[in-house]
Amino acid sequence: MDADLQKKLDELIEEEEGAQSQHKGLLGIFVTLALVVMSVVHLYAAYGIVPAFTLRPLHVAIVLALVFVIFPVAKGFRNRLMWWDVLAAGLALFTFYYRWSGGEAMLERNTAPNGTDIVVGLCMIILVLEALRRTNGLILLSITLLFLCYALFGEHLPQPWTHRGYSLDRLVGHMYMTLEGIYGSAVDVSSSLIILFTIFGAFLQFTGAGKFFIDWSFSALGGQPSKVGRTIVLSSFLLGGPSGSGVATTVTVGSVAGKMLQEMGYEKNAAGGLLAAGGLGAIISPPVLGAAAFLIADFLGRSYMDVLVMATIPTILFYLGLFVMVEIDSRKYGMSSTAKVQTEPALQLALRYWFHFFSLVSIIGFMMLGFSPIASVFWATLLSGLTSMLRSDTAIIPWEVFRGQQPVLRGLYESRLVQALAGGSREVLGIAAVCAGAGLIVGVVTLTGLGLKFASIVLELAGGSLFLTALYTALIVWIVGLAVPVTASYIICAVIAAPALIKLGVPDFAAHMFIFYYAVLSEVSPPTALSPFAAAAICKGNPYKTTLQSWKYVAPAILVPFMFVLDPAGLGLLLMGSLKGLESASWTDIAQVTASAALGIVCLAGGLQGWFIRKTNHLERWLMVLSGLALTYPGVQSDLAGLAGFSLAVLLQWWRGRAK
DSSP: OOHHHHHHHHHHHHHHHOOOOOOOHHHHHHHHHHHHHHHHHHHHHHHSOOOHHHHHHHHHHHHHHHHHHHSOSSGGGTTOOOHHHHHHHHHHHHHHHHHHHHTHHHHHTTTSOOHHHHHHHHHHHHHHHHHHHHHHOHHHHHHHHHHHHHHHHGGGSOTTTOOOOOOHHHHHHHHHSSSSSTTSHHHHHIIIIIHHHHHHHHHHHHTTHHHHHHHHHHHHTTTOGGGHHHHHHHHHHHHHHHHOOHHHHHHHHHHHHHHHHHHTTOOHHHHHHHHHHHHHGGGGSTTTOOHHHHHHHHHHTOOHHHHHHHHHHHHHHHHHHHHHHHHHHHHHTTOOSSSOOOOOOHHHHHHHSGGGGHHHHHHHHHHHTTOOHHHHHHHHHHHHHHHHTTSTTTOSSOHHHHHTSSOHHHHHHTSHHHHHHHHHHHHHHHHHHHHHHHHHHHHHHHHHTHHHHHHHHHHHHHTTOHHHHHHHHHHHHHHHHHHSOHHHHHHHHHHHTHHHHHHTTOOHHHHHHHHHHHHHHGGGSTTSOHHHHHHHHHHTOOHHHHHHHHHHHHGGGTTHHHHHHHOGGGGGGGTOTTTTTOGGGOHHHHHHHHHHHHHHHHHHHHHHHTBSSSBOOHHHHHHHHHHHHHHTSOSHHHHHHHHHHHHHHHHHHHHHHHHO
16 A cells, blocks of 8 residues: 555544554553553453442543543644643543542532532543543534533523533532443443453454455455455455444455456446445444444443344345445446456465454354353453464464563564554544543433433424434434544434434334444445545545445445334344344244345345346336335335335346347
8 A cells, every 4th residue: 555545544544533643762662551551451350350430430541641642632743742741641540549549438429529529520521521622523522512511501591401500510520420420331331341342353453364354255255356346245244343443444455455446347436435335334243333332232231242133134234235236236337257366265264264263253152152241352352362373473472482582571562462452452542532521421411301301302393203203313313423423423312312212112222223323324424434535545536426435335224224113023123022022023023024124125226226137227227216115114015015116127127138
């Protein structure tokens, strides 16, 4: 990858993760070791027993301290540690010590904090806001400040938004001295699950699992040009499932396959759109699903395994849509299958690096054996490290260290183990800052009852219609997602928008999955369309045209969430009906609604592409689009209408082909 392209990709990633300093010398060593210590502390907390009263504030304090050291106050101060950064980092650690040393008494006086409590708590809130600005920019900071102002000045607002208002000491006590504000559920998930999964993802990255999945995908599908699209879909799933990062998956796969897609017949914006769509699937694919998935489990009070089960069929349908689109592409762009990309045989690759496949199944395997999600990812990480030692080119610790051919301390410091531990902690800093900031938002909602007020307003606007309520909720999530990352978008909408759906009888798990799905889809919409922008940089396309192309590729699956909120039978897509004893979602219903959704996605793919067996005319295209819409709307009558329309479109295509 050339230097200019790498620079552009780094800038796009910085838009999501903030500008980071790359300190050198002794300071660089100190930062690396601090990141390693952070990972070791959380791995110990996964194995041992650390009370939430200690772990959550410690997690936030370490995150804030490292954010102020690694993320500069402005880009002009990159790679320079200033005195104010050191002061802010020290203050962050002091806020933890003050809270921890206060013990249970801190919790007991949260409604009437003393003067020192207020000063220290206010400092913590300011530090969280500054960390939010450094890692995620001004938009999420502004939204958080608006929520805080709502808590302080709510009595001056008109109905129905008004509330009695809360004093500064009451707000600070709730946010800093309890486990409801900054240290609420979002930070709980960040400190106990998200960081463990980022460490796990870093282990896979530094032991070569990502490269193996891409190489094996190309080899398994024969390396034929007509199958490059299939390869993108498969490698995005294999790489994205364990990583849970859309941008990282797009960049990793695109750096290998971006140029190849264009050589095989893809227009540059279409090539970028396909790469971005494949990367987007990483956020909804088991076993990781991105950071928001852990929050779903926490909000619902369900096991993480339940969330994985709920995501299974929607993920299959998402990738089915992509697969059908690329199959149509191979016909539409007239790709030849005579040339081949030179790859090592798939069987040979699998025999050499077979242990990498454990990363796809180890976490789920441990959970099926009865381990908790925290214990599962802990042991999966250890298993990944141990199995990497089977080969010298993947070893997490160099073989030379054990043979005495390399000094132990230097060998360990330069090893993949230290890189993975440091990389895992570095990866979580931006997410953890979002979780701490989201804690302020959630704290305001619980303190003021804003969620119920907002639900009442949405229901009134929708006139009690479930369809309109779902449509308004999707639009709200989409609008919020234009400005903030998926994690923050889900948290905000889960507390203010989900209650409206739940009030109309939608099960809580379906409402939250609906919001999560659309929070993910907002990632391919400007101005936060970082995956399409990164793909455009790789393929040298237009960022906005690439974004439209990525929308085209994900569009067939965009209606799936409506299926599991508009009709009880649609719950079958989440596999929760039969598991929870709901008669409305038996295994027969699950099979029927899944088949209907799958056929609807195929119809929409053909209609949107303007091509199925052959190029469609206007009548065939509209028949396929309308049939797809009917099939993705739950109900026997709509399914029959959609099936009839699709059959007619296929018959017309066949007849035109026969006539020619």
